[in-house]
Amino acid sequence: MAPARPNQPTNPIYEKEFDSVQDVFELQRNLNNAFAYDLVPSPSVVQAALKAARRVNDFPTAVRVFEGLKAKVENNGQYEQYLAELKPLREEFGIVLKEEMYPEEAK
Numbered sequence: 001m002a003p004a005r006p007n008q009p010t011n012p013i014y015e016k017e018f019d020s021v022q023d024v025f026e027l028q029r030n031l032n033n034a035f036a037y038d039l040v041p042s043p044s045v046v047q048a049a050l051k052a053a054r055r056v057n058d059f060p061t062a063v064r065v066f067e068g069l070k071a072k073v074e075n076n077g078q079y080e081q082y083l084a085e086l087k088p089l090r091e092e093f094g095i096v097l098k099e100e101m102y103p104e105e106a107k
Contacts, residue, residue: 066083067098
């Protein structure tokens with residue numbers, strides 16, 4: 001499970017916003033809001049975002065969600081915790097991480 005952080009956007013409003021996404025513009029606008037400031041979205045918000053990306057058939061944005069997480073977390077251990085928690089959804093949706101697609105850049 002991802003570490004609990006007092007400033008995480010865990011608000012159900014974020015999840016509700018992603019549930020109502022009907023196009024790529026709305027998806028990306030909501031992602032910008034969820035990643036705003038110095039906050040890391042909670043796993044439930046990330047799940048809602050990934051489901052929205054799937055609904056609007058936007059694979060690149062789904063991959064970018066994980067890039068955003070990697071940039072926002074404090075250390076690699078936290079990123080690995082997010083990956084572990086979101087692994088079932090990643091596998092279900094076939095989301096490949098950038099570091100899996102381009103391992104030479106991950107070094």
